[in-house]
Amino acid sequence: MIDHFKEKFIEDATDLINKLENDLLVLEENPDEKSLIEQVFRVMHTLKGVSGMYGFDNIGELTHKLETLYDFVREGTSLTKDMLDITFTAVDHIKNLLESPEEASGKLKENHRILLQKVISLVDKVNKTSETNVTSTIPEIKLENEGVEATYFIKFLPDIDIFKRGVHILSIFDELHSLGNCIFISYTQKIPELKDFELSKCYFYWEIYLATTRNPDDLEEVMMFIMHETELHKVANCNLLHNHEFCEQIETFSRSEDNINSDKIQKFVDNLVKTTGGDKSRGEKVLKILTESKISSIRVASDKLDSLMNLVSELITTQAELSLIAENNNLPRLTAVAENIEKISRKLRENAFSICLVPISEMITRFHRLVRDLSSELGKEVVFLAEGTETELDKTIIDGIGDPLMHILRNSIDHGIEKPDVRIQKGKSPQGIILFKAFYQGTHVIIQVQDDGSGINLKKVRDVAVKKGFLHPEEAVNDKRLLNFIFFPGFTTSENVSEISGRGVGMDVVKRKLSEIRGEIDIDTKIDVGTTITIKLPLTLSIIDALLVKIDTTRFLIPLAVVDFCSEVKHETIVNSSSHRLIINGELIPFIYLREEFSINANHIPKTERVVIVNYENQRIGLIVDAVVGEHQAVLKPLGEVFRKQEVVSGASVLGDGGVALVVDTNKLISEFTQKNIEN
Amino acid sequence: MPKTEISRNTFLSFRLGEEIFAVNVSKVLEVLEIQKITQIPRMPRYMRGVISFRGEVLPVIDTRLKFRMPHKEDTSKTVIIVLELKPQDKTVMLGAIADAVKDVILINDGEIKPVPSINSHYNAEFLLGMYKTDEGFIMILDVDKVFSIAEIDMVNGIIDDVELDE
Numbered sequence: 040m041i042d043h044f045k046e047k048f049i050e051d052a053t054d055l056i057n058k059l060e061n062d063l064l065v066l067e068e069n070p071d072e073k074s075l076i077e078q079v080f081r082v083m084h085t086l087k088g089v090s091g092m093y094g095f096d097n098i099g100e101l102t103h104k105l106e107t108l109y110d111f112v113r114e115g116t117s118l119t120k121d122m123l124d125i126t127f128t129a130v131d132h133i134k135n136l137l138e139s140p141e142e143a144s145g146k147l148k149e150n151h152r153i154l155l156q157k158v159i160s161l162v163d164k165v166n167k168t169s170e171t172n173v174t175s176t177i178p179e180i181k182l183e184n185e186g187v188e189a190t191y192f193i194k195f196l197p198d199i200d201i202f203k204r205g206v207h208i209l210s211i212f213d214e215l216h217s218l219g220n221c222i223f224i225s226y227t228q229k230i231p232e233l234k235d236f237e238l239s240k241c242y243f244y245w246e247i248y249l250a251t252t253r254n255p256d257d258l259e260e261v262m263m264f265i266m267h268e269t270e271l272h273k274v275a276n277c278n279l280l281h282n283h284e285f286c287e288q289i290e291t292f293s294r295s296e297d298n299i300n301s302d303k304i305q306k307f308v309d310n311l312v313k314t315t316g317g318d319k320s321r322g323e324k325v326l327k328i329l330t331e332s333k334i335s336s337i338r339v340a341s342d343k344l345d346s347l348m349n350l351v352s353e354l355i356t357t358q359a360e361l362s363l364i365a366e367n368n369n370l371p372r373l374t375a376v377a378e379n380i381e382k383i384s385r386k387l388r389e390n391a392f393s394i395c396l397v398p399i400s401e402m403i404t405r406f407h408r409l410v411r412d413l414s415s416e417l418g419k420e421v422v423f424l425a426e427g428t429e430t431e432l433d434k435t436i437i438d439g440i441g442d443p444l445m446h447i448l449r450n451s452i453d454h455g456i457e458k459p460d461v462r463i464q465k466g467k468s469p470q471g472i473i474l475f476k477a478f479y480q481g482t483h484v485i486i487q488v489q490d491d492g493s494g495i496n497l498k499k500v501r502d503v504a505v506k507k508g509f510l511h512p513e514e515a516v517n518d519k520r521l522l523n524f525i526f527f528p529g530f531t532t533s534e535n536v537s538e539i540s541g542r543g544v545g546m547d548v549v550k551r552k553l554s555e556i557r558g559e560i561d562i563d564t565k566i567d568v569g570t571t572i573t574i575k576l577p578l579t580l581s582i583i584d585a586l587l588v589k590i591d592t593t594r595f596l597i598p599l600a601v602v603d604f605c606s607e608v609k610h611e612t613i614v615n616s617s618s619h620r621l622i623i624n625g626e627l628i629p630f631i632y633l634r635e636e637f638s639i640n641a642n643h644i645p646k647t648e649r650v651v652i653v654n655y656e657n658q659r660i661g662l663i664v665d666a667v668v669g670e671h672q673a674v675l676k677p678l679g680e681v682f683r684k685q686e687v688v689s690g691a692s693v694l695g696d697g698g699v700a701l702v703v704d705t706n707k708l709i710s711e712f713t714q715k716n717i718e719n
Numbered sequence: 720m721p722k723t724e725i726s727r728n729t730f731l732s733f734r735l736g737e738e739i740f741a742v743n744v745s746k747v748l749e750v751l752e753i754q755k756i757t758q759i760p761r762m763p764r765y766m767r768g769v770i771s772f773r774g775e776v777l778p779v780i781d782t783r784l785k786f787r788m789p790h791k792e793d794t795s796k797t798v799i800i801v802l803e804l805k806p807q808d809k810t811v812m813l814g815a816i817a818d819a820v821k822d823v824i825l826i827n828d829g830e831i832k833p834v835p836s837i838n839s840h841y842n843a844e845f846l847l848g849m850y851k852t853d854e855g856f857i858m859i860l861d862v863d864k865v866f867s868i869a870e871i872d873m874v875n876g877i878i879d880d881v882e883l884d885e
Contacts, residue, residue, distance in 0.1 A: 348802060356774060593757055637760030676776040678769060682759055691757070693771040699757040701769075 048093045048512055049137050050338070055082050056137070060130050061404045063123065068119045074367070079126070080109040086133075097151055098136055101129055104158040122165075188219075190260065190279040192304050193247040194270040201241045206264050208241075214261045219251030220280045224293045239678055248289060250278040270708070275308050284311060286468045307667055330356065334620075341434065344395050348581055351384070351391045352674040355582065356693050357386045359672070363695035385672065388582055397437045398426035399477045399486070405441070406448055410473060413452045420470045421456055430477040432484055439556040440486070440576065443549040447488050447572050450545065455492030455570055465567055467587065479484045484576045491569040495562070497521055503530065519639050522562045526550045556580065557689060559706075581675055585692075587668040587700060588651060594700040595664070596673050596692060601705050603652040603659060605667050613663060617718075621650065628652065630661035631712050634702075637687075655709045673702060687711070722739055732849075733800065733817040736788050737877075739857045741824065741850070746802050746862050748812065750820055753797040764790075770814065772801060779814035789808065791818070804863050805818050813866050824857075826850050831859060 059082045066075040084105040089096040105126065112118050132154055135147060193215075197208065215221055223245060224417055230242040249258070255271065260267055279285040279576035288307055358380050403425050414421035433439075456462075456471035463469055474489040497518055504510040504524040524530055528547040557577045564570040586605075587594035606623050613621075614631060620629050629648065634641065650661040673692035680686065689704035724798045730741040751772070756779050757766040767782035770778045779799055781783075783791060796819040805813045836846035 232771065246765075257820070339768055353774060401870040514730075592755070678759065678776060679778040681766065681778045681780070681813070682762065682769075684760055685762060687761065688759055691769055693774060693776065697768050697771055698755065699771050701757065 045093050048089060048095075052086060052090065053134070053137055054100075054128055055086060057404060058082070060127075060408060062127055063130070064404065064407050067123055067411075072287075073113075075279065076109060076118070077111050080113055081107060082715050083109060087673050092429065094424070095136065098133055099647070101133065101151070101155055101158065104155065104162055104601050108165065111162075125154075125161060127412075128154060129572055130150055151619060152530065168487075186613040188250060188252050188276075188278045189273055190248065190250045191255075192270075192272045192274045193245075193249060193258075193262075194300075195245045195262075195265060195268060196245060197241050197244060197265065197268050199240050199242070200266070201268070202239055204264070208265075211261060211265065212247075215247065215249060215258075215539060217340075218253050219249055219258065219263065220278065221250075222248040222280060222286070222289060224248075224289070225677070226293075245648045246293070248280060272305070274304050279308065279311075282311070291711055293393055309648075344434070347391055348395060349387050352582060354384050355388060355674050359695035360697075363693075364452040388672070390432075395434050396431040396433075396709045397434045398429050398431050399437070402437065402441055402444070403428050406444065406475060409445060409448055412450060413449065414456070416453065416469075418458060419452065419456050421452055422472050423470060423473040423475065427477040428475075429483055430479060432576065433581070435580055436558075436576055439552065440558065440574070443552045444488070445485070446545050446549050448475075451488060451490040451492065451570065455490040455494075457493050462554075478533075484578060486574045486576065487571055489569060489571045494570055495522070495525075496566065496567055497564075500524055519657070522564065525562065536691055555705075560602070583673050583675065583702075585671050585673040585702065586651060587671040588649070588662075588664040589666045589696075590637070590664050591643065593637075593639060594694065594698065595633070595669070596671060596700045596702045597653065597668065598702070598707060599663065601653045601655070603654050606650045606652065606661075607647050608650050610644055610646055615650060621635050623650065623661065624650065626659065626662045628647055629661050629716075630663055631708065632663045634663070634665075636712075638706070653705050657706065658707055660712075662703075671700070673700070677700060723804070728825055728827060730826055730859060731800070731822055731858075732821040733798070734793075734819045734821055735786065735817055739821060740854065741857050741859045742800070742802065743859075744823065746804070748803050749800040751799040751801060751814070753793045753795075753799060753816070757758055767816065770799070772814070773810065775812065777812055777814050777817060778802065782815045782817055785815075794818070802862055802866065804866055815862075815866070824850075826859075830859050834858075 059079060062075055062078050064081075066072060066079065069075065075186050078551075083102045087099050087102040087106055090096070090102065108122060112122070132150060138153075139147070173422070184711045196203075196340050197206075201208070212223065224247070226244050226246070227242070229244065230236070236242075255273065258271060259266060262271075285308070292303070295343050359375075360378045362381055365373045406425070407423050410423040411420055451473055456473070457465070457467075459469035462471065474487075476485075476487040476489065478485055499519050501510070501516075504521070504527075505512050506529070507530065509524055509527055510516065526549075529548070539694070550560055551576060553576075557580065561573045561575070562570065564574065584599040586596060586599055586602050590593050608621055608623075613630070616630075620627050622628075628650075633639075634644075645665050648663050648665065649667050650663055651667065652659050671694070673691070675690040675692060678688065678691055682688075687704055687708045688701045690702045691699050692702060694700055727743070727745070731747050731803055732739055732741040733739075741794045749772075751770075754770060756768040756770055756879045759766065762768075765781050767779045767781045770775070780788075785788070786801055793816075798817050798820050799814040800817055800820070802813050802815055804813055834849055845861055845865045847861045850857045850859060863881050
């Protein structure tokens, strides 16, 4: 039991410390920011209080002193670099203590003694210079004011031809639902007799009561396409849907013959507030506090998420089986159930996915810290900028890219950015810039690390490649291939091996680690302008939407995200095409004949073949297959280590009938194909 | 006899061509009838492909070709023996094709004889030993070694070579 609490403490404390580290980095740039100083103080205070309870006396001791130090700062003593440096060291030290609470002995203890001594002497120094008295009152923590909840009445009288405009009413309702509490009342009075009924027309109208904390602009955005058919009224500045009387009244309204208008509701609401009087408003206040303290997010052990994802995968595989049985048996009820389960499992899948997504900002503090420490160690001035850190990735991918990115950043600071005097000689600003950028591109997330340093000397790369025997001295290669040697094991252009990097055990490991999570890496460099490293990562590793196709008896899956459209072509056209290009919809499209490419036997070649047009780096390429079966939610399974040398198939998925379909890695396939074409 | 004792000494024997082999039952998860195997493009013939097994994708290896025996079409008796291998600290599942399963046999420790190095068709490293029956010798396989990744990679390189190891 105690251990359990202790674990929880370590977890919470680690969180606090990570947050603190981030705050400190910001504080370093804005030393006068009062709220941040308060924040640092508060974390120290909290840690001091709790750590003693769980037997982390050493942390208590240290944070107590630091708290005193920041108390001075709060009282007006200016924040010095000494203070920040020592706080950073303390942060690292506390991290170490948290990681190995049982082994708080030997070196760690010695470090602790030294650090504590330093803090104490710093506190003394500050104390002498400071005029103000030391008071250690705890600052009152104010709750941040969240958006105020309000209840809206929405009357939606859709145009009878609304479906023709392509408006998806249900998805608008879904979105409204996601904004807050909702009550939908639908009216069917306008539905005509069956003989006059037209499928393409909408005879319904709706009344919607919505309680939300969002402002009206957000509502209008959701209803953008139906605004002219909608009345939107705010009826109360609180959540009426929790009010029993109100809900009953809504029902009565809906049953009554005559139309409801906003006035009527307003009147009722005013009455309601009046009759319940002062008590009501007090009750509301209490309710408000209660709702504010409601848990908005919870912490879950990541292995629980892993098992959730596994279950979702299993569900989807089973669901595919069910759908197949339903299809073969032709029982309407079974079909309906199967379709419903498919819909639910798709939603569940999307939901489970979004739970496993982590924004890149989670890692940024680590990088920021690395840049700060390393650049000052090397006597360089480096500014670290991060863009698009809200970009989200699956947590397994985030876990996988941490170390490679650290390595790349280390390289950029060590080899890329020059020392200030060298930079001035080159006519650059003495401060180097490292720009970290993340953004979405189709089904991928791109991460770029850009420096404005010296760039990679291609001539040097060539010399080393020749010396190491990777390249024949006479052989001519283009820059791209030359840069590729950087990913060879044991490659380094650095003359002296430094502590930080240059031992040549780097980029090959980076590349391998990235390929484990199906990531790709690319380098772009220009002498004295800088180097850009681009990493391309898949959004997910577990389940994708794919197009199921067939060649002979083998079934393949093509990720739906890259598929543009499907078409067909006569077999003779393929055989007779000397240029390996087809004309589809007036466009000349190069194609890959998968049957040949995968050496699948040529027994039963269909007269008309299907072409799946995929998008590759903004270019269209046709993949020729025998038949297109349909869409499939593919739970990706690895092929197993025995097939690890295999590159064009990135995994497999179990189908409803128990068979296996192979997932084609279209990127690898096409880039390999174009490479071959260029060489020819 | 305690349960672990039994499984330690229990072996599943199967036929490959004219030879009888055996593997310890603790390594065998299941024996499946031959079924459609999805071939992986650009892989040597000896890597037969994949099937689905308990919701996972299971690689299947043609044991005949692995042992450099001539290729033979599958029959109704052909089986896939699903093995659980433990190279290093992780567990890997693998399907091995055999011409037919024969028996489950109990062998006492003392009855497993070392492999004579002469006249051995197979790399002695792959065998735990031999067991003599009335019908002849049964070769007891060390599956962790036979189907190790390094070994599979090596075979990949020379699979079309018909020569034997010795």
